[in-house]
Amino acid sequence: MDFDRLGPSDPGGSSRRSTAPLTKSTTPNPTQKNKKKLIILSILAAVLIIASAISAALITVVRSRASSNQNSPNLRAKPTQAISRTCSKTRFPTLCINSLLDFPGSTSASEQELVHISFNMTHRHIGKALFASSGLSYTAANPRVRAAYEDCLELLDESMDSVKLSMDSLNTFSTLSRDDDTLSNIAGSNEDVMTWLSAALTNQDTCLEGFEDTSGSVKDQMVGNLKDLSELVSNSLAIFSASGDGDFTTGVPIQNKRRLLEIGEISREFPKWIKKRDRRLLSLPVSEIQADIVVSKSGNGTVRTIAEAIKKAPDHSSRRFIIYVMAGRYEENNLKVGKKKTNIMLIGDGRGKTVITGRKSVADGMTTFHTASFAASGARFMARDITFENYAGPSKHQAVALRIGADHAVVFRCNILGYQDSCYVHSNRQFFRECDIYGTVDFIFGNAAVVFQKCNIYARKPMDQQKNTITAQNRKDPNQNTGISIHDCRILPAPDLAPVKGSVQTYLGRPWKMYSRAVYMLSYMGDHVDPHGWLEWNGDFALDTLYYGEYMNYGPGAAIGQRVKWPGYRVITSNVEANRYTVAQFISGSSWLPSTGVAFLAGLST
Numbered sequence: 001m002d003f004d005r006l007g008p009s010d011p012g013g014s015s016r017r018s019t020a021p022l023t024k025s026t027t028p029n030p031t032q033k034n035k036k037k038l039i040i041l042s043i044l045a046a047v048l049i050i051a052s053a054i055s056a057a058l059i060t061v062v063r064s065r066a067s068s069n070q071n072s073p074n075l076r077a078k079p080t081q082a083i084s085r086t087c088s089k090t091r092f093p094t095l096c097i098n099s100l101l102d103f104p105g106s107t108s109a110s111e112q113e114l115v116h117i118s119f120n121m122t123h124r125h126i127g128k129a130l131f132a133s134s135g136l137s138y139t140a141a142n143p144r145v146r147a148a149y150e151d152c153l154e155l156l157d158e159s160m161d162s163v164k165l166s167m168d169s170l171n172t173f174s175t176l177s178r179d180d181d182t183l184s185n186i187a188g189s190n191e192d193v194m195t196w197l198s199a200a201l202t203n204q205d206t207c208l209e210g211f212e213d214t215s216g217s218v219k220d221q222m223v224g225n226l227k228d229l230s231e232l233v234s235n236s237l238a239i240f241s242a243s244g245d246g247d248f249t250t251g252v253p254i255q256n257k258r259r260l261l262e263i264g265e266i267s268r269e270f271p272k273w274i275k276k277r278d279r280r281l282l283s284l285p286v287s288e289i290q291a292d293i294v295v296s297k298s299g300n301g302t303v304r305t306i307a308e309a310i311k312k313a314p315d316h317s318s319r320r321f322i323i324y325v326m327a328g329r330y331e332e333n334n335l336k337v338g339k340k341k342t343n344i345m346l347i348g349d350g351r352g353k354t355v356i357t358g359r360k361s362v363a364d365g366m367t368t369f370h371t372a373s374f375a376a377s378g379a380r381f382m383a384r385d386i387t388f389e390n391y392a393g394p395s396k397h398q399a400v401a402l403r404i405g406a407d408h409a410v411v412f413r414c415n416i417l418g419y420q421d422s423c424y425v426h427s428n429r430q431f432f433r434e435c436d437i438y439g440t441v442d443f444i445f446g447n448a449a450v451v452f453q454k455c456n457i458y459a460r461k462p463m464d465q466q467k468n469t470i471t472a473q474n475r476k477d478p479n480q481n482t483g484i485s486i487h488d489c490r491i492l493p494a495p496d497l498a499p500v501k502g503s504v505q506t507y508l509g510r511p512w513k514m515y516s517r518a519v520y521m522l523s524y525m526g527d528h529v530d531p532h533g534w535l536e537w538n539g540d541f542a543l544d545t546l547y548y549g550e551y552m553n554y555g556p557g558a559a560i561g562q563r564v565k566w567p568g569y570r571v572i573t574s575n576v577e578a579n580r581y582t583v584a585q586f587i588s589g590s591s592w593l594p595s596t597g598v599a600f601l602a603g604l605s606t
Contacts, residue, residue, distance in 0.1 A: 074098070080107050086114045089242040090235040091477070095228060099235075115243050116170055118236045123163040125232055126200070129225045130156040138218050143365035145218050148210030151369045152222055155203035158339055158377060158405070162196040162203070163233075166240075169193050191481065195407065195449060197237040198480040199427035202447040204230040205476060206426070210367040234477050241479045271431055271451075271588040273408050278320060278345075282384055282412050286347060291324035298328075306346075306356065307332050315340040325386065327353040331373075337406070341378040348386035351415045351436070357389040361396035368421055372403035381406040387415040394419040394440055394463045404430050404448070411435055418443065419460060425450045425484065429587045438494055442472035444484060445512065449587050451485045458494040459506045459528060468497075469535055471509030473516040483517030483547070484509075485581040491520075491557065493528040501528040507535040508550075511542040519549040519572070519581045529557030534564050544568055551578040 079087070079097045083106065087096035096118075100106045103117050133156065138149050169189055204226060211219045270279055281289060293309040294301035301324075303309050309323045320343050327349040335356065337344050348354025358373030360366050373390045376383075381404070392399035401418040404411070407428035415436045416423045422439035425446035432452045437444060440462035444452070459468040470491070475482045491508075493501045506528045509518045534548055546568035550560060560571050572578050579585055 077101055082109060082111045082114060083107070086111050086118075086239055087235070090238040092231040092235055095231050096235045096239075099232065112243065115239055116167075118239050119163060119167045119170060122200075122232045122236045123160065123167060125229060126156060126159050126163060129229055130160060132225045133222060136218055136221055141216065141218050142214075144367065145211070145214050145216060147365070147367045147370040148207075148214065149218055149222065151210045151367055152207040152226075154377075155207045159200040159203045159233075161339060162200040163236075166193045166196045166236075169196075170240075193240055194237070194479075194481040195429055197233060197240065198447070198449075198477075198482050199405070199407070201230060201233045201237060201477055201480060202427045202474075202482075204233060205447075205474070206369055210369060234479070237477065237479045270410070270433070271408075271583050273588060274410060274431075278382065278410075281320065281322070281345060281347075282382075282410070286324065286349065286385070289322060289324070289347065291322045291347070293323045295323060295325040295330075296328070297326075297330070301326060305332055306330055306335055310335070310337055310341060310344070313341050313344055315342075317341075317343045319343060320345055320382075322347060325349075325354050325356075329355045329357060331357045331359075335374045336372075337376040337378045337381055339377045339379075343380045344376070344378055345382040345384070346386060347384050350385045351387050351413065353387075354385065355387040355389060357387075357391060358401075359390060359392045359396075359399070361390075361392040361399035363392070363396040368398040368400060368424070369403070369426075371398060371421075372400040372424060374401070375403040375405070376409065377405040379407045380409070382410045382412070383414055384412045385414065387417060389415075389417040390419075390422060391417075392419070394460075394466070397441075400424045406430075419462070421445055427482075431583065431587060439470075440468050441466060442469050442510070442512070444470055445472040445474065447474045447476075447480065447482045447513075448484075449482045451487055451581075451583050451587055452489055453487050453583065455486075455489045457486070457489055457491050459492075459497055459504075460494040461496040461500060462504065466504075467535065468504060468506035469510045470507065471518045472512040473509065473518045474512040475515040475517050476513040478515050478545075480515070483519070483581070483586070485519050485521070485586055486523055487521045487582065489520075489523045491523060491525045491529060491555075493526055497528065504528070505530045505535075508533050509548065510535040510537045511546045511548075512537065514542050514545050516542055516546040516548075519547075519551065519578075520553055521549075521551040521572075521578055521581060523553050523558075524555040525553055525557030527556035531559065531562035532564050533560075533562075534566070534569060542568070549577075549581070 074094055075097055079101060083097055083100050087093040087100065090096045099121055100114060100117060103121055106114065106117055109117060130153070134153060136149065138146055141149065169192055208223070208226060211222060293303060293312055295303055295306050295309050297304060303312065306323070306325060313321050313323065322345045325346060325348050356374045360371040360373070362368055362371060371390065374388050388402040390399040390401040398421040399418055401422045402411070402416050403424035403426055405426040405428060409428070409430045411430070411432045413434045415438070417438045419439055420441040420443065422443045423437050423445070425444065425448040427446070427448050430448045430450040432450065432455055434454050435452070436456045436458065438458045438460055440460050444457070457470060459470065462468055471484050473484050493506070497504060507530050508520060533550070536543065544567040546566070548566070548569045549572045551572035563569065563571070
């Protein structure tokens, strides 16, 4: 049936494909702008590779790749005890050993030094992949392949930054002795590094997912360029995670039990990383806010389009830059706040008044990543009083209204309207408050560390024979600090579903990837929620490795008597366990990194 995006040949349920055929269209020649972008990316990648090589002293080419079995005969040489111990903590130990042995000085390095070496090696490998990929010719590719290729360039570029931020953060305390308790008292540093490496790993997955169900030389070359890349990032994440002073309980890293935060230590309304001035901007009337740029379709503002406003915003801004979008319906192509556009705040005249809309879908030959009506990846992005919409409709399958990959992103008092895949919480740390989110299949999905608080989550009427699933979380690695937390929200049927809710099954979520993680806490659930609560993705895939939790929810759909009996599902009874998914502990680190990439570590003078 149309609801199930798994093809008959899919063995593990890891892909998210529409059953509808992709529309073919004539492939235009690339614009001069795209050519210029590729040249710039090539130069940038080359510079980053050189910088990484200098920082690592001497880095040689990783000459071989092997399987994940440490006892494999593919080991090229006998590792040192430090390398063996370090790589035994990873999911791909043979690849870890061989890659570290190729690094000059690794055979005399300590386990702590190997953490740094692993980061440098991974950063260089991503740079090589970006450099090799940016020169590919894709003029003859169909729209889907072109979209996937462009996604990959963007995602690889962002991964370079994520790993670089991790390296910079690590550099500030890598000289501290592991016997010195100072390291474990540096608040925020561990959470930041875990977040950025988790995002880099997610980026590689998204890149390759875009090429699913395609073929040709571009795909083949991209797959070759990304060979072992996810595994190397995973290894770096595992090595770093194991180097901390904490443990893992139900998959949640507790880096230092002494600095677990109590809920009362932060504002009850917003994460502590939202600055005092930004909290004020979220509460002030629009008339009292001094905007840097005013967007008006009628011409009585600074510019007429949102794209113009974003273009005029400064790159790497260290101060909050405010774009006020006056009431109107804005349908613009490829609206995106890119990674260079930091500290952007988008303010509208209210939900239903300022509407950013679009209709791209996978049925039109796009990747899911590419369908977003609006996307943001610049750090510290904020949006307030706006409707984000994708009106492609349920028959077009995946069609994203809002995609967020920005770290420390806030979406406040906004509507997100769509059907399948309407709200894409792609990566990094995010916070949604007092938003109304509408959809049908997997309509809150992605691999961010995200908290939804005091939101209304509406299931809409799907296509015939479809089932509604609210979340599809795609955590693929047990060391990623990601997941979806729905806290103090209301789970409701939309007006079009309410009359027929008895004939449509609505579930709280289903596991997209092996370590899928989602929790519902202190939330109202309407009677449209199926008594089983959760739905399988494909047979018994991920049922013993996922983490799905419910804590003190209420309402007719919250009864737990008939819930699934999966090994990974749990009714949370411990306050300590529930607190791990609150704003205070799940997405609030106390460190704050400026846009320059220099790590600011609380409590440590640098």
